[in-house]
Amino acid sequence: MIRQRTLKSVVTATGVGLHGGRKVRLVLRPSAPDSGIVFHRVDLDPVVSMPADPYSVCDTRMCSGLQAGEVKVGTVEHLMSALAGLGVDNLDVEVDAPEIPILDGSASPFVYLLRSAGVVEQDAPKRFLRVKKPVEFREGDKWVKLEPYDGYSLDFSIVFNHPAIDGTSTRVKVDFGQQSYEQDVARARTFGFMQDVEFMRANGLALGGSLDNAIVMDEYRVLNSHGLRYADEFAKHKVLDAIGDLYLCGHPLLAAYSAHKAGHAMNNEVLRALLADESAWEIVTFEQSADTPQAVIKQFAEPLEAESC
Numbered sequence: 001m002i003r004q005r006t007l008k009s010v011v012t013a014t015g016v017g018l019h020g021g022r023k024v025r026l027v028l029r030p031s032a033p034d035s036g037i038v039f040h041r042v043d044l045d046p047v048v049s050m051p052a053d054p055y056s057v058c059d060t061r062m063c064s065g066l067q068a069g070e071v072k073v074g075t076v077e078h079l080m081s082a083l084a085g086l087g088v089d090n091l092d093v094e095v096d097a098p099e100i101p102i103l104d105g106s107a108s109p110f111v112y113l114l115r116s117a118g119v120v121e122q123d124a125p126k127r128f129l130r131v132k133k134p135v136e137f138r139e140g141d142k143w144v145k146l147e148p149y150d151g152y153s154l155d156f157s158i159v160f161n162h163p164a165i166d167g168t169s170t171r172v173k174v175d176f177g178q179q180s181y182e183q184d185v186a187r188a189r190t191f192g193f194m195q196d197v198e199f200m201r202a203n204g205l206a207l208g209g210s211l212d213n214a215i216v217m218d219e220y221r222v223l224n225s226h227g228l229r230y231a232d233e234f235a236k237h238k239v240l241d242a243i244g245d246l247y248l249c250g251h252p253l254l255a256a257y258s259a260h261k262a263g264h265a266m267n268n269e270v271l272r273a274l275l276a277d278e279s280a281w282e283i284v285t286f287e288q289s290a291d292t293p294q295a296v297i298k299q300f301a302e303p304l305e306a307e308s309c
Contacts, residue, residue: 151295
């Protein structure tokens with residue numbers, strides 16, 4: 001049986017929020033089967049809780065955030081991406097600020113936190129959201145699509161007309177039946193342009209951004225002294241973001257995702273379009289090995305902690 005997962009123990013991290021620039025304390029706690037990923041603003045009295053939910057997504061200008069009433073938790077996509085990559089279904093996320101810390105701008109520090117806490121299987125079948133027919137969202141020359149697939153793959157292409165980006169591969173294809181999230185995706189960092197910084201900061205964005213948590217470019221080149229982590233890091237970060245954005249549906253996907261020039265808003269729109277058509281999806285579990293697609297077995301077959309909870 002492909003089982004649900006949570007953490008073995010509590011783990012804590014501190015960092016700065018990318019857009020607000022505030023110091024943030026993050027606590028990740030194990031939670032019960034079928035409880036999902038839930039964010040808690042513990043700096044408020046009473047505490048405000050926000051389950052991962054595509055209908056609660058807000059503020060998709062530069063990140064994906066969740067909102068309940070007037071309360072927000074921003075920049076959730078990198079943590080959600082790491083949770084999807086390691087197959088964590090159930091978790092309480094406590095944060096004492098309006099934003100998840102950016103750490104190094106990738107999902108890799110979150111993977112490290114989750115590995116440090118230990119990922120354990122639970123006595124409940126993992127519930128997948130299987131796409132049954134194609135769903136697409138278009139906006140001018142930008143588009144994003146979900147199609148049926150017995151596994152999980154992502155195909156993303158970008159266009160920026162910038163020398164540093166055009167000199168790399170601007171299209172990435174990842175299939176988790178064959179490739180590893182941790183090795184092939186998790187270390188890709190967010191990126192931005194020096195000429196945009198003044199505008200973003202005037203609009204209350206990127207106040208915590210630096211060369212320590214983003215790839216930064218001037219008009220011609222990458223300014224980070226150590227260069228890129230992947231030859232296709234720009235496009236690969238878009239894949240990383242998409243994985244996190246799509247995991248806000250509350251379940252791992254069985255689908256082929258493809259996109260061109262899309263971002264957080266369009267990822268959310270295609271999820272909403274999918275869920276609005278009840279004939280386009282179903283929730284499935286795999287309790288017998290014979291019924292489990294090989295790509296799913298490979299993606300979730302890595303050894304975990306021995307005990308269940």
